[in-house]
Amino acid sequence: MLSLVLSAELSGITELRPKDTPEEPYFFTFKVQCTSCREIHPNWISFNRFEKHEISGSRGEANFVWKCRLCQRTHSASISTGPHVYYYDDGLKAQRIIEIDCRGLEFVEFKADGDWEAKGIESSTRFSNIDLSEGEWFDYDEKTGEEVSIKEVNWAIKRA
Ligand SMILES: [Zn+2]
Numbered sequence: 001m002l003s004l005v006l007s008a009e010l011s012g013i014t015e016l017r018p019k020d021t022p023e024e025p026y027f028f029t030f031k032v033q034c035t036s037c038r039e040i041h042p043n044w045i046s047f048n049r050f051e052k053h054e055i056s057g058s059r060g061e062a063n064f065v066w067k068c069r070l071c072q073r074t075h076s077a078s079i080s081t082g083p084h085v086y087y088y089d090d091g092l093k094a095q096r097i098i099e100i101d102c103r104g105l106e107f108v109e110f111k112a113d114g115d116w117e118a119k120g121i122e123s124s125t126r127f128s129n130i131d132l133s134e135g136e137w138f139d140y141d142e143k144t145g146e147e148v149s150i151k152e153v154n155w156a157i158k159r160a
Helices: none
Strands: 002-011 013-018 027-034 044-047 064-067 074-081 095-103 103-111 114-118 126-131 137-141 146-159
Touching: 002 013, 013 146, 027 064, 044 064, 044 137, 074 103, 095 103, 103 146
Parallel strands: none
Antiparallel strands: 002 095, 002 146, 013 114, 027 044, 027 103, 064 074, 074 095, 114 126, 137 146
């Protein structure tokens, strides 16, 4: 089991989360490595928690199915819990966003593609279309008249 862990410096907002609904699923984007032959797939791959794919040669299904081109083994992964919201914390605390059940593969790098959302801590103003791909984000909360921001975005993939 792997966890995708986020730490970030939130200012004026809390409950940061990916926009993730069955109608508009969030695609988690990773670099993937085969645990049999250690090959790292050169391209980014992405999957969401709602779509399931059959695993060839087995009766199971998973959110992500991958055949390693080097060793020809088929591996899979599924999001088992999450996405969890990231709460405001003044200590840059690392918080788990999703947990992934991996079979024969590991994720080695994460890229924050897609939209995130959050709300103002005191105002409850909703912010959507938050782009974390540059590692920071800035906006303005009209209810409080304050700037809001996300800085020091840092992703880690940890063994649960
Ligand atoms: Zn392989």
